[in-house]
Amino acid sequence: MKARQVAVVGSGPGRVAEAEEVGRLLAERGCTVVTGGLGEVMAAAARGAKEAGGTTIGILPGTSRADANEWVDHAVATGLGHMRNFAVAASGDAVIAVGGAWGTLSEIAFAKVLGRPVVILEPGLEVEGVDRAATPEEAVELALSRARADA
Amino acid sequence: MKARQVAVVGSGPGRVAEAEEVGRLLAERGCTVVTGGLGEVMAAAARGAKEAGGTTIGILPGTSRADANEWVDHAVATGLGHMRNFAVAASGDAVIAVGGAWGTLSEIAFAKVLGRPVVILEPGLEVEGVDRAATPEEAVELALSRARADA
Amino acid sequence: MKARQVAVVGSGPGRVAEAEEVGRLLAERGCTVVTGGLGEVMAAAARGAKEAGGTTIGILPGTSRADANEWVDHAVATGLGHMRNFAVAASGDAVIAVGGAWGTLSEIAFAKVLGRPVVILEPGLEVEGVDRAATPEEAVELALSRARADA
């Protein structure tokens, strides 16, 4: 059976510690961590996963694998720019949002279009109809409990 | 000078009359109406524009021009699926949202990522930091007043 | 009935005169000319179409309509980079290639994936299984005769 893949999305230098914790917890539960492959929340989530011995995928906006942060094991260069947000959302069996702005909102929207479970870590974007969690632990538990078995 | 292009996004069978009015008003002001090229709000906005003698562009999710509704003058087949929402938002000097669900939220998010002015027609999606208008007239005036001159 | 759309693809400063002639001939036959919206062959084909009173669509790689050359009537900003070549090919009922290099080859390949008729103007890329024409007139006649009625 393949490892579950969970996407961690978001941004904001102030959310790095939480993102790292989310990545670590996901890896401890055997999940592969999928991110957009760049900095801040993306790098922190990947770093946390690697610290826990996990595996990471980075789905990059540009055309060069060299853009990936150092904690990305497997880099996919999409050339899609902002639209790579769709592939990040689509490649997670669930999506956890940490901080973030408009780009993160697009990822949440696409995840919902695709029926993927989404959890917003508090404090986070205000989006009606999306689950929220108070801590990284709660976010990970909620995301995994809702992840589609068939995704 | 080229005509301004304004994107009309959204969905919902109950919002067709308003979308048609938005399309008509945009055409009367000399704007080309850009939509996703399919049904409901998209078709209504294009129909309204054509009734007023305007020009319409449909940016389709699929690979066939034949998918466009009959009020689309110029159909672009992107093959992008849901990601064509990005091209719709990017191709408008401003974006007006009428109704809608998660797909519309992705278009609003992308428009904001790109710095495009966005106006949500009431009642509409709750998105912090996005202008709102009570009527089609107000939505069109607000969108045009904020459209970037250089777009 | 909607105007036929024919995509003109290619590159090369030495092919500008031929591309302009292709654009002109397509417009004279009532076709809308679709290009990638930038320079050289793309600009020349659009300019030729406008000289003949035609209509032009530019499908841009970037996110700003301002990137379009001055002969583009309707600009679609895709943000797709090189992948916008797919949308160019998909948006033509037929595709005519004038000069070009690897990007043009991707457009020819995608047009064939989609079953669109493709004509390469001599001298041009060597691609097995693609029709060739000796002159702009012949290229336009061949492309139109093979354009799918249902596209």
Add this chain to the structure above:
Amino acid sequence: MKARQVAVVGSGPGRVAEAEEVGRLLAERGCTVVTGGLGEVMAAAARGAKEAGGTTIGILPGTSRADANEWVDHAVATGLGHMRNFAVAASGDAVIAVGGAWGTLSEIAFAKVLGRPVVILEPGLEVEGVDRAATPEEAVELALSRARADA
């Protein structure tokens, strides 16, 4: 240091044995094998890599990870349809083509647009300016010798 990623592209039921051998040889040399994640040549290359204890990435055209063949370790769901060919080409430090038709030609074209080394295994598509190899061994050696150190 990260593992090199090499994309194996192509199609054709008659080329499965060679594709499996290419995948096996790449894994033996420590490369991660990137494919489009579906059947025939894609599945065979991934299967070969797994038989040799390697790691595989599948870059899927659709929106569901469940579409991946069983030898894909890490599946990226792009929703890009045919355009996912770009991401496959972009995600390889080199590209090896086994068999194939128009879709494969688009991958070769995009790889060349991006400056990635490409090797066509004989018998294969006729594309001017692309290296050719007579055997899977030769294809793998040639691809690796030309892979950009910085990709």
